[in-house]
Amino acid sequence: MTKFTYPQEQDLQRFVNARYRTAWIWQIVFLSALLLAILSLSALSLDVVDGAFGYVAYEFKKDPLTISQTPIDDLQKEELLTILQTSLSKGAYGKLDKEKPMETRTAEDLYSLVLERIIQVKTLETFPLYDSLFRKAEIEAYVQETYPDARLEFRSWLTPRFLTSPMSSRAEFAGVRTALFGSMWLVTIAIAFALPVGVGAAIYLQEYARKNFINTIIQMNINNLAGVPSIVYGMLGLAIFVRAMEAFTSGAMFGITDTNGRTIMSAGLTMGILVLPLVIINAQEAIKAVPDSIRQAAYGVGATKWQTVWSHVLPNALPGILTGSILAMSRAVGETAPLIIVGASTFISIDPNGPFSKFTALPIQIYQWTARPQGEFHAIAAAAIIVLLSLLLTLNATAILLRNRFQQRF
């Protein structure tokens, strides 16, 4: 039988040191996972910014200086109008006038027309921001060689004009105005459906439901619905809202005849069903956080169940419910797949004029522009992403402020 001996002091020290060294190394490994996540986030943001600004090589079909002495950016509406009248052929002018009388158009609108029809800017190549900043000389040499006639200009693709001009088939003139309106309509309809239904369901589950089979099933089902892929909701919307309920969603019931079922209404309701589980789960959490003492106080003075819920539980849960619905809204703003299925139109240049019009939405535009091979479309996709992310940031900041401002601690 071998005799057990304690390790010598220096050996013991060595073992312990080795173990702590391992622990230290792994701590760094674990931390590096988080650093990698931060790195990805920064890479993503930088990539978007990189794409949205930078040098553009372009050429004019007609030099602006031959049209007017002053730079066309500074021209007044009347001057722009004269340029259009003199430079366009009669037929082309007449056609534009028929679409929308020229006198009633805005100066902005006329400016784009001058650029698009007369000067005819053509983007030859775009360069990312990083190269534009640090390799300016190389870009200049390259452009000089490849496109001798081209001009090189630093351009921000994200401009006020980008926000206010409608969709266009030319990246230089395209904007997100129609898409922004589409997204707003969509989210409004989605939340108008999901909020009342979701809060009602949450009240039922938290305040009324006894623990029986059917209520357990309802609760389980809600948790499951939250995990259903968004594209499946798209298929549901396609079959039910776009096709089965076409008479309603196309607006035919209300005398609108120029659309099929692929309208804002269909997409909004689909999105409403998609965010419903989210609204319910958040509202449940908010109601759960209201302490029982409040309910008992209400019952104690003789309130009925509904009076208790309506006047005591709901007001106290409201900040939480609102925060939850803002989060649901931001989900609805960013969701793309169901919209593709339900049939967002990709090319729409007129603003949606009601729930029964065709539409496009911000994420749809980003998808379409990203999928195109030309660099200038990638640039406007990046600009649109900045718009989308700022929108989401605003929504989430509102949610956080709301929570901090109104949330009571019991």
Next chain:
Amino acid sequence: MTEQTNHHPSPPPASFRPSDLKRKLRIGEGAIETLLFILGFLTIFVTVSIVIVLGDQALLFFNDPQVSFREFFMTTQWQPAIGQFGIWALVSATLTTSLIAMAVSLPLGLSAAIYLSQYASPRARSVLKPILEILAGIPTVVYGFFALLFVTPLLRDLLGADKLGVYNMLSAGIVMGIMILPLISSMSEDALSAVPNSLREAAYAMGATPFEASIQVILPAALSGIGAAIIVGISRAVGETMIVAVASGATSKFTFNPLEAAETMTAHIARISGGDLSYNTIDYNSLFAIALMLFLVTLVLNLISQWIVSKFREQYE
């Protein structure tokens, strides 16, 4: 102080019996409860209509003389134009991208969760957690942009442009992994935090280093919760659409090679329905068959994960 008597309630009328209070029928209250129940039940109705709608159209698809059940599940060519409907061409791409996504998100997410729950100071946590939350809030179409225009060019530089095409499953899978990372890390962190402190303290009392305590004591105790996180992660990866629709190509192909372009189930649905698709054609119905499969797979995965989580709760509470 004589006013005090005014505060006493007036005596009930002679005809009053206390039992009247109990018997009073409140129609409004009942109606409200019924209405709220209907709203709650509506969610069941949503699930039922998903099953009916997808099932109904999928049945039309399988009843078509061009299609057979056997062909659908046993063959590997998906070419609707020439009447070939072998789902494995799409499933292979879904599996490949999901596997890559899990290979990225599982080690990273788990490490992040261990760091946040075992090592990080409250200050560090308050900085690091929001970053993960931001990552979780980015719309998937933005991740698609990132995959196609940043990760793919980067990979092509690293691996050689001749080996890796503009569209490939590797880039889509990696970015999907980054997208799922916050989900895995937050669910795992919940599981790790739910392990009672007594276990942690016992490990430290035995002289364990933080690493030993995490890996040999806390991680095993939280394993079921982490399992649930993995399953939810897989379900997210399988159902993810936009990243693969943008970055992994638009040709259905039976391949498990991540360097190739292939279309997943979700990307196929998105591409076909994005075009001008006429109703009641075999193409149209086939999309519902794919969507039904997708729904069933994610449903089963979510149910398993929920079952694990509820089982796990019983252990410590």
